[in-house]
Amino acid sequence: MSTTSATLPARSRTPLPSILMALVAGLLVLAGLALVLVGVLNLDRPSSYLFIPAGLLMTGVGTVWGARSVRATTGASIGQQFLVANAVLVFLFFYLPILALVIFSFNAGEIPTVWEGFSLRWYASLLESEATVNAFRNTMIVTFISTIISTIIGTMVSLVMERYNFPLKLPFDAVLYMPIIVPDIVIALATLLFFNLIAFNIVQNLLGLQWGLGLTTIIIAHVAFNISFVATIVRARLVDMDPNLEQAARDLGANEWQVFRRVTMPILMPGIVSGALLAFTLSLDDFVITFFVSGPGSTTLPLLVYSQLKFGVEPDINALTSVMLLFSIGLVLLSQFLQRRA
Numbered sequence: 001m002s003t004t005s006a007t008l009p010a011r012s013r014t015p016l017p018s019i020l021m022a023l024v025a026g027l028l029v030l031a032g033l034a035l036v037l038v039g040v041l042n043l044d045r046p047s048s049y050l051f052i053p054a055g056l057l058m059t060g061v062g063t064v065w066g067a068r069s070v071r072a073t074t075g076a077s078i079g080q081q082f083l084v085a086n087a088v089l090v091f092l093f094f095y096l097p098i099l100a101l102v103i104f105s106f107n108a109g110e111i112p113t114v115w116e117g118f119s120l121r122w123y124a125s126l127l128e129s130e131a132t133v134n135a136f137r138n139t140m141i142v143t144f145i146s147t148i149i150s151t152i153i154g155t156m157v158s159l160v161m162e163r164y165n166f167p168l169k170l171p172f173d174a175v176l177y178m179p180i181i182v183p184d185i186v187i188a189l190a191t192l193l194f195f196n197l198i199a200f201n202i203v204q205n206l207l208g209l210q211w212g213l214g215l216t217t218i219i220i221a222h223v224a225f226n227i228s229f230v231a232t233i234v235r236a237r238l239v240d241m242d243p244n245l246e247q248a249a250r251d252l253g254a255n256e257w258q259v260f261r262r263v264t265m266p267i268l269m270p271g272i273v274s275g276a277l278l279a280f281t282l283s284l285d286d287f288v289i290t291f292f293v294s295g296p297g298s299t300t301l302p303l304l305v306y307s308q309l310k311f312g313v314e315p316d317i318n319a320l321t322s323v324m325l326l327f328s329i330g331l332v333l334l335s336q337f338l339q340r341r342a
Contacts, residue, residue, distance in 0.1 A: 022073070025066030032058030098325065105318035122319040132320065135304040142215060142290075142300060143283045146222035151276040153223070154230025155268070161231070162238045179225040180232070188292035191221045195293065213295030221293045222283045229282065230275035237271030274336075281331045285324070 035055030042048040071077065105123070109116030126132050160166075161173060179187060195217055203211045245267070249259045287302040294303060301324055308317055 022066050022069040025062045025069060028062030029059050029066065032056065032060075032062060101318055102322045102325070104315075105322040107315060107318070110315065122316045123323075125316050126319055126323070129316070131299075131304060132301075132316075135299050135301045138215060138298055139284060139300040139302075142218050142222060143280055146219050146226060146283045147276055147280045149219075150223045150226035150279050151230050151272060154227045154275060154279075155234050155272055157227065158231045158235035158238055162235055176228055176231060179228040184286075184288040187225055188221075188289040191217075191224065191289060192292045213293055214298045217293040217295070218290055218298060218300070221289050222286065225289065226279040226282060229278050230272075233275035233278065234268060234271045237268055241267050277331050277334055281328050284331075285328055 032055040035051045035058065037055075039048040039051030039055060042051075067082070104115065106118050106120065107115055108119030108121065157176065161169070161176070195213065200211050203209055241264075246259050246263050249263045254262065285302060287306065290300055290303060291306070294300070299307070301320065305317060305321060305324075308314060
């Protein structure tokens, strides 16, 4: 008589919850990093040389333990976990100092790095500072004028480069993208030499006028490098545009101006606005080129922040940079939103 043996299911193990294990592993990693930091800061003591390898060992063990715990919980591979962790660490590295700056801009104390309570006094002091108000006025003048000019020229350049063929188009196309890839210090030095060696002498010899560095030179320099960014964004929008729409408008009797105003312009408008916002942001935050081509009475907000930093960090600098940061982030987010909707 044969007996059928039934396989009993193995009793499931009940380890610690994976989430709790991951938290413990994270604490182990933090403790290891703390040991390494203590060892690095106390290299003059012989005992510190034991902290560094011990900290590295704890960090490695905690990392592997945490990765396995997360894998057991989520099913994500170790490679995927390290990619996510790398992205998180990069963002923390870039934005934690900015977050600390914004938080300490609301500090009530005189020392900008010691928290003494919440206050808006430093934001109010910005409105009472004549230097800050003048720098803000200069910044807005330069930014708005350079944005308008560079947007108009950049849009026309993108139309010419995309719709027409002409001699030396390829070299001109390469030169158009140079301000995007050339370092700012090179552009700044070249612009300064152009003004001092060529532009000022031509104006003096032909018109008999004395022209020096100031808001005008800053505006010209900003227009020069903003054209490339505007043209790139508008041209990308123009590539996706169906040329049959313009041809259909011509077949219906519209002239070139009517086609541009009623068909081309509305389609390109999201790209034009995005390019203008990007140009506005770049002009608002520019320091290197502005520093080279500025003159007396043409101090902008980035130059003001730099000049104040040379005499020590004051609490109102945190407030000023926070305002500039908020303004820049808002413009970038608006530009990205318009490009996505386009």
